[in-house]
Amino acid sequence: MSMIEFSQVGKSFGAFQALTDVSLKVEAGERVVVCGPSGSGKSTLIRCVNGLERHDSGRIQVNGIELTESASALLKIRRDVGMVFQQFNLFPHLTAIENCILAPKKALGMSDADARDLARKYLDRVRILNQADKYPVQLSGGQQQRVAIARALCMNPKAMLFDEPTSALDPEMIGEVLDVMIDLAQSGMTMICVTHEMSFARRVADRVVFVDHGRIVETASPEDFFQSPKTDRAKAFIKQVLHG
Amino acid sequence: MNFNVDVFWAALSSWAFFKGALITLALAVVSHATAIAISVPMAVVIRGRPSLLRGSITAYIGFFRAAPTLLLLLFVWNALPQFIPIFRQAWFTPFLAAWIALALNEAAYQVEINRSALQAVDAGQTAAGEALGLTRFHVLRYVVLPQAARIAVAPTVNEFITLLKITSLASVISLQELMTVTQVTVARTFQFTEHYAAALIYYLAMVYALMAVQKRIEKSFSWANRAAATKDTPAIAVPVQR
Numbered sequence: 465m466s467m468i469e470f471s472q473v474g475k476s477f478g479a480f481q482a483l484t485d486v487s488l489k490v491e492a493g494e495r496v497v498v499c500g501p502s503g504s505g506k507s508t509l510i511r512c513v514n515g516l517e518r519h520d521s522g523r524i525q526v527n528g529i530e531l532t533e534s535a536s537a538l539l540k541i542r543r544d545v546g547m548v549f550q551q552f553n554l555f556p557h558l559t560a561i562e563n564c565i566l567a568p569k570k571a572l573g574m575s576d577a578d579a580r581d582l583a584r585k586y587l588d589r590v591r592i593l594n595q596a597d598k599y600p601v602q603l604s605g606g607q608q609q610r611v612a613i614a615r616a617l618c619m620n621p622k623a624m625l626f627d628e629p630t631s632a633l634d635p636e637m638i639g640e641v642l643d644v645m646i647d648l649a650q651s652g653m654t655m656i657c658v659t660h661e662m663s664f665a666r667r668v669a670d671r672v673v674f675v676d677h678g679r680i681v682e683t684a685s686p687e688d689f690f691q692s693p694k695t696d697r698a699k700a701f702i703k704q705v706l707h708g
Numbered sequence: 709m710n711f712n713v714d715v716f717w718a719a720l721s722s723w724a725f726f727k728g729a730l731i732t733l734a735l736a737v738v739s740h741a742t743a744i745a746i747s748v749p750m751a752v753v754i755r756g757r758p759s760l761l762r763g764s765i766t767a768y769i770g771f772f773r774a775a776p777t778l779l780l781l782l783f784v785w786n787a788l789p790q791f792i793p794i795f796r797q798a799w800f801t802p803f804l805a806a807w808i809a810l811a812l813n814e815a816a817y818q819v820e821i822n823r824s825a826l827q828a829v830d831a832g833q834t835a836a837g838e839a840l841g842l843t844r845f846h847v848l849r850y851v852v853l854p855q856a857a858r859i860a861v862a863p864t865v866n867e868f869i870t871l872l873k874i875t876s877l878a879s880v881i882s883l884q885e886l887m888t889v890t891q892v893t894v895a896r897t898f899q900f901t902e903h904y905a906a907a908l909i910y911y912l913a914m915v916y917a918l919m920a921v922q923k924r925i926e927k928s929f930s931w932a933n934r935a936a937a938t939k940d941t942p943a944i945a946v947p948v949q950r
Binding site: 542 | 851
């Protein structure tokens, strides 16, 4: 059983076809990087995994649970899958540690003390424990994104989704977030990561999935993808990302 | 022009004026509290999918924004008992009638404030809450409402100040609030200036006190402000509407 499985998934926003016939299997422990030009549907793809966008056709299964209209299936999947956003989306009215304990307490019924212990463990792992009582507005972008990763990890997810986690960061902060992600990848976490960080893809990805116009155009190992892309569109894209 | 300071002081320090002001304040507070309690769930529904309930709320807002407050007061006090017998009993006082009329009226305005405050909270906040596996109620209660509350403070206090002054309309249904007391006294003494001045002082004092309250509330939302945010001044607890 795959951790995440898409079978012929389609999704449209009105007349715009965002995803067409997307089939993808991600096994437990696998790290998949999704890349493609802007507007290609890669964010929509990753947001379909936990039902933030609902697919119109095809099937999506996560950890053996099919993503349907059922609210309980949706909650189960979301509690199994962590997500990190481009804009961090930390809750601004809560401190870093309060951001981390909200879902374990409310969604898993964990006690405050247990949730705080867990939160401290993960804040420490992303090396930001010393800022636990700060509000998001007081943290830099890189710090906020690391708190967001800790917040997702506090639900003990079986897989993590990253939606362009470094695209909104100043260049000098990209490294600290990538380090945390590499550390996570090396610990065996199942990951789908939408990113243009080709160094990250080269270093940790098992597979690169290239998306264009809502379709998976090419799937390959990082070496093959970067050195000998098969399609013209992938060639053009790599040229832009590497030299753009 | 002659202004009799003694008369002015006597009015200002009289029990009748003080009690009138208390009734004014009490009526405004209970009416607005009721309006907020009704309008928060209404705003949530109105942002949801189309439904019969949503249609009813839209109709409610349209109706109560259009109907003059004076007419509503007169209707609730005079007309309601005519076709609902229970309102003919002694417990149905002018205060209760004014409370009902003003709350229904105010809720229609407040729901628009709430709706725009909810809308102003970034969609990414809901996405983040949902992605964490929180239920829709938990996302609303712990993620969206606390942030919407901050946005709603200034327009809500504005509404309250307007409402505080609108309570004077309740003089038409013989509620003994501040303006009724003033007018009755003036009709008896013909000392207009002194008594109007005393009433004005009460209104000014109440509104200035409110503005101070608004400042305090806004300070408690220090998380939105980089310089002021500290753990010692936690975000204000949002009253849960049930």
